Amino acid sequence: MHPLKKLLSYANNYRLDFRLATLYSVLNKFFDILPEVLIGVAVDIVVNGDKSFMAKRILGGFGITDTWHQLILLGALNVLIWGGESWFEYLLSLKWRKLAQNLQHDLRLDTYSHVQKLEMAYFENQRTGNLMSVLSEDINQMERFLNGGANQIIQVLCSSIMVSAVFFSLQPSLAVISLLPVPFILFGAFWFQKRLAPRYAEVRVAAGDVSARLNNNLLGLATIKAFATEDLESAHIAQASQAYRNANERAIAISAAITPVIRMAILAGFTATLVYGGWLVLHAELAVGAYSVLVFLTQRLLWPLTSLADVADMYQRSMSSIDRVMTLLQTPIQISYAGEPVDSSKLKGELRFKDVSFSYGDRPTIEKLNLTIAAGASIAFVGATGSGKSTLVKLLLRFYHVGEGTILLDGRPIEALDLQDLRRSIGYVAQDSFLTDGSIAENIAYGMTDASEEAIAEAARAAEATEFINKLPLGFATKIGERGQKLSGGQRQRLALARAILKNPAILILDEATSAVDNETEAAIQRSLDVVSRGRTTVIIAHRLSTVRQADCIHLMEDGQIIESGTHEELLSLDAGYAALWRLQTGQRT
Structure with missing residues (x-):
């Protein structure tokens, strides 16, 4: 089972919190995109006056066609949109962070409680430092992902859907050209992610080894001093730390390449909108206001995709950590605690x-x-x-x-x-x-x-x-x-x-x-x-x-x-x- 499915299965009691946090992320992104649409509408009002899209299709029925009045209403609408965006930004941040804190708290307690119930034979093949790494750093990594990474993934997805809808409603042919890089960007992100997965698994194991070595040495510090082996143990720590650094370097070699690759794809999409959209305006096949909307929305859609590098990196680190925590939590308890009461x-x-x-x-x-x-x-x-x-x-x-x-x-x-x-x-x-x-x-x-x-x-x-x-x-x-x-x-x-x-x-x-x-x-x-x-x-x-x-x-x-x-x-x-x-x-x- 995928680590994320394991986590969602464990967090069944938090299903409503997940849904609300997701809803707040979606609504925040909806309000976040609207200002770009308003820019195009504003350009259309200034250029076309009483013949603007708003005057003919929306405000005309109320008898409001004056350019200045349109701009005043647009300003008021802008305030409402920014207020909505800020309000849902607050709600999503509050909900995701609270969810992350509650889940990491429960998961740490449940995992520790489970570890205490495992038979002693289990610990004969485990290193204390490695278990500490799982109970501490791995659970913290999951918390960091829920604090920010989950929201980023949802908003990138929503942004793609919402902007695509606006593109196709305004100019389908331009939409096809401008959005053509998106599948390649997503494919590239997943391609890199699959190659990052085993490398981050190595990183977590190496981190556990460092923790185990440090824990062992701190407990045996008196013996280390008595035998004057400080330099020897420092060398052992250096060896474990070097292995951890090498594992990270192998992961970084791939994760560092994600952003440049995505940027090239984004450049192609943005250039297509800028040039081909301008050509359509020059040939009167696309309104100036619509062109403004598409240019701004292209940037709004494509440039956030550069964050996929960080999101994919955080996601894969978190999945490796979650997998280790869930594997520990799902280790079978061989000795049953249930039985007849004893007075x-x-x-x-x-x-x-x-x-x-x-x-x-x-x-x-x-x-x-x-x-x-x-x-x-x-x-x-x-x-x-x-x-x-x-x-x-x-x-x-x-x-x-x-x-x-x-x-x-x-x-x-x-x-x-x-x-x-x-x-x-x-x-x-x-x-x-x-x-x-x-x-x-x-x-x-x-x-x-x-x-x-x-x-x-x-x-x-x-x-x-x-x-x-x-x-x-x-x-x-x-x-x-x-x-x-x-x-x-x-x-x-x-x-x-x-x-x-x-x-x-x-x-x-x-x-x-x-x-x-x-x-x-x-x-x-x-x-x-x-x-x-x-x-x-x-x-x-x-x-x-x-x-x-x-x-x-x-x-x-x-x-x-x-x-x-x-x-x-x-x-x-x-x-x-x-x-x-x-x-x-x-x-x-x-």
């Missing part, structure tokens, strides 16, 4: 994995896993990187579809549950938890806008975060910067844990939550867990075995399967894989 207050928290298998592409990660986690139990998963520990959590949160088998929550398949309710029932603390550019209190209460100050403070105390919060300049009201960059890694993790505690979930998940913190923070988090894990199902993913030694049951995973299970003491007594890991981490000799 988190009534959940027990029992989890069962039945013959669960999962693969990232062709690489198996989990294979035929069977496991039951009793409600209220504290369970840990340990093992080497890539053994499948974190994948289990991602499947439980339904970041991914279970390839085979089923995961049950209190006996109900999680696929059958309302996705938002399911996730609200789970407290999740990741290795690198997301923090907003807000206050301490706002981050702890993230997603829980009705949380009281007392509840927020209590959650902070449970996460042993109160001590460092009270030392901050504004306490709980202190702004922590983008992604919490004003805090240390340990402080960020304590806030993330406080957020999970405030949520009071039936299931608490810690996914490598202590892998990047100091021993003091790990001990604080462990003390918090000893308290908050009571009465709720707790799942801990960890590399550090010291974090999980108090768990009710520890599962050692390898190649997507559980190879050992038991308490810390039981696994040490087995003197197998877990015991070897323990000795390695504690520095004990075999």
